[in-house]
Amino acid sequence: MRRTTPFALAALAAALLLAGCGEGRSDAGRSVSPEPTRENCAGALRLTAADSGRTLCLAKGGELRLSLDGDKARPWKPVRTEGGALTAINSGFVLQPGDANAAYRAEKTGTVELTSTHGTERWQVTVRVR
Known part of the structure; x- marks a missing residue:
């Protein structure tokens, strides 16, 4: 047996072990993220x-900005929020x-x-503030 064989086998074993250590777990073919904590929430x-x-997941104090591209024939309706964890801030110009377009600051913990709707298309995102 050559000297490089044990090293190659150890490297292969380490790579396979690391490949199984993803952030989420598979649940019936779809990826499921772990329950968000302040440490793994985005700042923006x-x-x-x-x-x-x-x-x-958005960290408390973080900002969320969104832009939905529409046209005159099928415009996006203004974005609506349900829940009190976000406060609207200036989103800039709609060109x-x-x-x-909308922008929010994560003021307090919550969901x-x-x-919004675009013709018959419905856009929906859930944001958890931690």
Whole structure:
């Protein structure tokens, strides 16, 4: 047996062990994130239409900004929030007709659902503030 074989086997074993140590666990084919804590919450979030359906965690004091691109024929409705953990802040200018922009600061611990519609399409994101 050559000298490099034990080293190669040890490296392969370490790589396989690390590959099994993901952040989430698989539950019926979909990835499930661990329960959020302040340590693993984002300090800032930037959301788009592609984020619809997600549940995200934002650290208390952090900022969330979102931009939904629409057009005159099918504009996005203004974003609505349900829950009191976020406070609206200035989101800047909306440059294109039909777009929906919003910005929020995470003021207190809690859960907020953000929603908007675009024709028959519904956009929804849940944000947990920790």
